Amino acid sequence: MTRSQHLDADRAKKYLQEHFKNAGDIEQREMRNEDEYVLLIYLKSICDPVVVNENLVDRFYELKSLDLYEQFIHSFPSSLVPQDEEELLRNMLKGCVAIFIRNHVLLFDALLVNAGGIQPPSTENVIQGPDDSFTENIEVNLNLIRHRYQTANLKAEFMTVGKLSQTRVIIMYDASKVEEAVLKELRKRLSEIKQDIVQSASEIEKHTMHPRLRLYPTLMLTERPDRTVLNISQGKVAVLVDSTGYAILLPAIFNDFFTSMDDKIQLPPVGWFLKAIRYIALFITVLMPSLYVAFTSYNPEILKMQVTLLIAGSRATVPYPSFFEVLFMLLAMEFLTEASVRLPKAIGQTATTVGGLILGTAATEAGLVSNIMIILVSAVAITNFVIPFNMMSSGIRVSKYVFIGLATFFGLVGIVLGMVAMIMYLTSLRSFGKPYLKMFAVDWRKKGDHRSG
Incomplete structure (x- = not known):
């Protein structure tokens, strides 16, 4: 028995579907060439699309057989053959693409690292600790969180708000720790936003919280990915908004606003x-x-x-x-x-x-x-x-x-x-x-x- 036969492809697919349920950034890409068939499954938020297209998609249609395609993938030192479902899931959360060929599975490293355009925080400075902040690109922000929180329990739900702006919003939470009542209420309030234009996280905070006329904030806006990850690990929900460099954290209590990452x-x-x-x-x-x-x-x-x-x-x-x-x-x-x-x-x-x-x-x-x-x-x-x-x-x-x-x-x-x-x-x-x-x-x-x- 070869090493590649240790993991059953059908069982692995069901395992991934179960663990990546409600993960809006999971991508499944089917490739067919005459009688040959390959399935790619990966997290598009942490995998480089250029690497996936050039090394996996284009090569599939250029090479004449699946044997040559498999040999090509094995030629990369970073390619792996997972021994079990846990190893498969763990490597996918680190930026690998799961490649289903015939009845077995391969892993190809396509990790995306967003090093350019990341600026230090401007409003939440710390003496020690990470020195990066969110950007105005929602995909980059999702990538920063995925890199720090490598678990399949981290879910990402995509929505749009604003009748005219159609601003993209991502709800992120740990499915094993979040309270379902909070999540349900958040979805309801976001769907009730009737504004034509929504361009910032502050607008969502203003339109979703009750009462409207209040002196103190009841949602927390942060520009720090490390604070966002910490709050998600504590059972809170993070809301990422496109075109703004801030995330919304909820629920937020009075003590949260007096806590620094230091x-x-x-x-x-x-x-x-x-x-x-x-x-x-x-x-x-x-x-x-x-x-x-x-x-x-x-x-x-x-x-x-x-x-x-x-x-x-x-x-x-x-x-x-x-x-x-x-x-x-x-x-x-x-x-x-x-x-x-x-x-x-x-x-x-x-x-x-x-x-x-x-x-x-x-x-x-x-x-x-x-x-x-x-x-x-x-x-x-x-x-x-x-x-x-x-x-x-x-x-x-x-x-x-x-x-x-x-x-x-x-x-x-x-x-x-x-x-x-x-x-x-x-x-x-x-x-x-x-x-x-x-x-x-x-x-x-x-x-x-x-x-x-």
Whole structure:
């Protein structure tokens, strides 16, 4: 018995059909030449189409017999003869093409490596770890995920959204870990999108989540393939959108937006410390401006006498109430932040840095704001940018103005009531049935109402 007869072709076909069920990127290509027949099965997302066409398809029609065709395939050092179904599946997930000739199976290495056009992440930088990001080509993004997640349980379902744009969308998940209710609800919401043009992942996030008017994101957008693979391995679903360099991850809870990929790379105590720093930054950026207003205008007796006198002395030349001072400086910081985004990269950073220094120095010397206010605004700006995801940091930027308004009218009592209202609002949010503050829940597998969130 020869080595090529160890694996039955019919049994291997059934095995692959069973394991690649719902895999939208599986390709089956039949080739016929008179009485000769060959079947190619491969994952088109990780196999090079040029290699497949030139070395397998073209040669089949050029060579005169299947014997010569088989000898040609064996002439490549990377060709294999699988001994069992597991070896066949494992090599296909690594970029091999399964070639069914007569009653046996061969493997041909056609791995596609997308090295060109891959740029470092621009919004989710890490100190250590992979330094690649998604591109605007959905096939390249699928290839990046397939390379990192080599299991037949990884499924890819293809859809189109947008009546006119017909934007391609890929739903990716691990069939052994995903919750079917979440997957079913996602398919339903994507099919209900009635927009004519869909060009970005953010548009899908906006049109599929409930309620529409919400302050904090309940879906996570990421440009990192490693984060996407990690979330898929945890039972979440990834949605790739053509013409955009971001993937949508769901369900997404509050804690996910404060997790960086560095946390997984660092030693556990260091990762815990870094996450604690981000939560401390959250409270500082949200509460510090409102606490300044409350302490200076309503409740100065809570602070030590020395601190109260220091603040009063710093504000001796300021002609208007503290809430106006806070709003003036925070809005100036918002203007600088927006300008840094809109200006050309060559001059944006320099212009905003110089503008901020001149504005702060001139305002202090003119007596329009206090020295302590400059320190406070700088701390608020720095801590806001500590949050890893821009989607969450934008919502936090808006939240601090709500607390400033409460502190202006009700003082410290307004801040406490605002914190209670904020926690109640966060607990009411759902992401595909998952409680938004799920990190405090006891039952991590508890089913929820998948229409809310």
